[in-house]
Amino acid sequence: MTTVLDLIDVSKSFGALKVTDGVSLTVPKGQALGIIGPNGAGKSTLFNLITGNISPDQGRIMLLGQDVTRLPAMKRVRMGVGRSFQIPQPFEGLTVLENLLAAAVYGRGAPEAAVADDCIAILRDTEMLAKANTLAGSLSLLDRKRLELARAMATGPELLLLDEIAGGLTEGECRALIDTIRGLHAKGVTIIWIEHVLHALTSVVERLLVLDFGRVIGIGAPDDIMASKDVREIYLGMEA
Amino acid sequence: MEKGQRMKIVTRTRAGTITGLMVVVLVLAGLALPAVAPRSLIQDLFFILTMLSLAQVWNLLAGYGGLVSVGQQAFVGIGAYAMFAMVILFGWDPVPAVLVGGVAAVILAVPTAFFAFRLQGAYFAIGTWVIAEVTRLLVAQWKALGGGTGTSLPREATSDIMGVELIRTLFDVREAAARDILAYWLALILTVCIIGGIYWLLKNRLGLALAAVRDNTEAARSVGIDTTRLKWAVFLIAAFATGLIGALIYVQTARISPDAAFSLTDWTAYVIFIVVIGGIGTLEGPIIGVIVFFVLQSALSDYGAWYLLTLGLLAIAVMLFAPKGLWGLIAARTGLRLFPVQRRLVGHDINGGK
Ligand SMILES: Nc1ncnc2c1ncn2[C@@H]1O[C@H](COP(=O)(O)OP(=O)(O)O)[C@@H](O)[C@H]1O
Numbered sequence: 001m002t003t004v005l006d007l008i009d010v011s012k013s014f015g016a017l018k019v020t021d022g023v024s025l026t027v028p029k030g031q032a033l034g035i036i037g038p039n040g041a042g043k044s045t046l047f048n049l050i051t052g053n054i055s056p057d058q059g060r061i062m063l064l065g066q067d068v069t070r071l072p073a074m075k076r077v078r079m080g081v082g083r084s085f086q087i088p089q090p091f092e093g094l095t096v097l098e099n100l101l102a103a104a105v106y107g108r109g110a111p112e113a114a115v116a117d118d119c120i121a122i123l124r125d126t127e128m129l130a131k132a133n134t135l136a137g138s139l140s141l142l143d144r145k146r147l148e149l150a151r152a153m154a155t156g157p158e159l160l161l162l163d164e165i166a167g168g169l170t171e172g173e174c175r176a177l178i179d180t181i182r183g184l185h186a187k188g189v190t191i192i193w194i195e196h197v198l199h200a201l202t203s204v205v206e207r208l209l210v211l212d213f214g215r216v217i218g219i220g221a222p223d224d225i226m227a228s229k230d231v232r233e234i235y236l237g238m239e240a
Numbered sequence: 241m242e243k244g245q246r247m248k249i250v251t252r253t254r255a256g257t258i259t260g261l262m263v264v265v266l267v268l269a270g271l272a273l274p275a276v277a278p279r280s281l282i283q284d285l286f287f288i289l290t291m292l293s294l295a296q297v298w299n300l301l302a303g304y305g306g307l308v309s310v311g312q313q314a315f316v317g318i319g320a321y322a323m324f325a326m327v328i329l330f331g332w333d334p335v336p337a338v339l340v341g342g343v344a345a346v347i348l349a350v351p352t353a354f355f356a357f358r359l360q361g362a363y364f365a366i367g368t369w370v371i372a373e374v375t376r377l378l379v380a381q382w383k384a385l386g387g388g389t390g391t392s393l394p395r396e397a398t399s400d401i402m403g404v405e406l407i408r409t410l411f412d413v414r415e416a417a418a419r420d421i422l423a424y425w426l427a428l429i430l431t432v433c434i435i436g437g438i439y440w441l442l443k444n445r446l447g448l449a450l451a452a453v454r455d456n457t458e459a460a461r462s463v464g465i466d467t468t469r470l471k472w473a474v475f476l477i478a479a480f481a482t483g484l485i486g487a488l489i490y491v492q493t494a495r496i497s498p499d500a501a502f503s504l505t506d507w508t509a510y511v512i513f514i515v516v517i518g519g520i521g522t523l524e525g526p527i528i529g530v531i532v533f534f535v536l537q538s539a540l541s542d543y544g545a546w547y548l549l550t551l552g553l554l555a556i557a558v559m560l561f562a563p564k565g566l567w568g569l570i571a572a573r574t575g576l577r578l579f580p581v582q583r584r585l586v587g588h589d590i591n592g593g594k
Pocket residue numbers: 014019037038039040041042043044045046
């Protein structure tokens with residue numbers, strides 16, 4: 001079994017606030033891992049550490065067996081890390097299609113002609129085909145979220161990091177999204193998905209991680225995790 | 241998806257095709273023009289074309305690349321001086337020496353970028369200006385090229401520039417006029433190459449990266465765009481083109497001095513005016529801008545200080561009331577794009593084509 005991601009005792013503080021606290025984690029190839037935890041637990045920060053948008057104070061990050069702790073974000077994309085932002089960050093002056101083309105051309109290091117068909121396929125899978133020629137700046141929040149997913153897919157990821165992309169979707173849209181992510185998972189893409197919409201998450205992932213105050217307080221099969229007392233407390237606290 | 245209805249990605253539009261045809265016609269007419277035009281018109285057109293080229297390059301830097309340089313006169317000056325050096329010190333023909341001007345500008349651009357890229361925003365602008373000033377002061381020490389007072393191209397060099405003899409017999413003009421015609425032709429070709437080259441870059445992957453970085457640098461890095469490399473590429477390309485234009489300008493004037501060749505007003509302030517008035521971040525903008533600039537200059541240049549004051553006030557008014565420039569107003573009203581770069585998906589029911 002090959003591992004895609006290895007975090008070894010990773011810590012990160014913002015000023016006095018320790019946002020990631022000695023996190024160690026191994027994600028085998030092809031796994032779908034869910035991450036839950038209250039707001040401010042450090043979930044998005046963990047993604048930023050994995051993608052290289054921020055660098056850790058301590059610890060090491062390994063991608064596909066290679067130490068990438070000091071590697072800049074754009075190089076990690078080339079190695080196969082695709083990510084969506086919790087707050088959508090589209091290229092507003094480009095159309096939806098062009099957003100995907102930019103991600104595919106640079107994320108894969110391939111010419112435009114070689115990635116065009118794939119971008120069109122991704123637009124279809126994410127139900128954005130009808131908006132292909134729309135400027136990203138004029139999209140609704142929902143479509144911006146879809147674009148986040150589509151653009152992350154366009155980079156051709158081995159490891160796909162999804163940050164709260166189901167929030168705010170209707171029931172039908174959520175099902176479509178789940179189908180899309182399942183499809184990716186079936187193709188062997190490794191997925192880490194941060195989500196508050198638990199039923200969506202648990203219908204896809206085979207492993208669940210709970211983060212609180214920057215620490216891993218539980219990891220294992222979703223059913224076991226959801227049954228544990230600690231998690232229920234945190235979640236009841238969060239939902240209150 | 242049904243067969244035979246394959247989707248594909250296109251950038252071509254009707255307006256774009258018409259632009260292409262118009263460019264061909266205009267260039268052919270432009271090449272033939274010296275047969276009928278008086279020398280003064282050829283000189284005016286040379287000025288317009290070189291200013292347009294400088295403006296397009298500055299627009300690439302600032303409008304597309306976000307690199308607001310006010311030190312482009314460094315590359316005009318070094319390009320011009322490199323051309324002079326090849327002619328005076330090594331006996332080159334001025335026309336091939338223009339290429340050396342471009343190369344010299346790139347060589348100067350490397351340390352400039354190392355220094356200026358460490359600076360952000362306004363400091364970057366000031367940094368580029370400081371480097372231009374330092375370069376001017378250093379060049380003024382170059383005694384072989386006239387030091388602070390400058391020098392002229394030697395007569396024997398200007399009298400047998402390649403092609404001048406041919407032009408003299410072709411149009412039956414004197415040598416000085418033939419030299420103007422040659423410079424004008426070269427300016428026309430260079431302008432077409434620069435606009436065509438920038439357009440080509442924008443239509444290709446570089447254009448996607450520039451737009452992505454301009455919209456969201458963080459997200460651009462997260463899809464694998466090397467933002468530092470992109471800045472370097474844009475800066476070096478701009479320096480090369482600016483060096484070529486600078487050298488060509490001084491082939492025509494045939495006389496150089498550090499103050500003129502490194503002039504902030506002539507080679508950067510006017511150029512910024514042209515881009516801002518016409519519309520920054522578009523290829524059409526500088527074309528409109530240079531026409532406005534030339535008209536104002538012809539009408540007002542006798543009034544000295546008033547002329548500069550008018551330019552300044554006009555630029556401020558445009559920035560306040562039409563931040564996208566005159567072309568921005570036209571494009572908003574008509575939806576016209578003479579140089580389409582947007583990729584569109586066709587062959588499918590797609591709404592929101594705009
Ligand atoms: N760049 C930053 N600078 C300072 N504080 C930050 C930064 N990013 C996140 N934080 C803080 O770190 C904590 C964890 O944030 P985040 O990782 O976004 O949490 P989550 O995604 O779990 O809601 C929050 O208190 C947040 O305010």
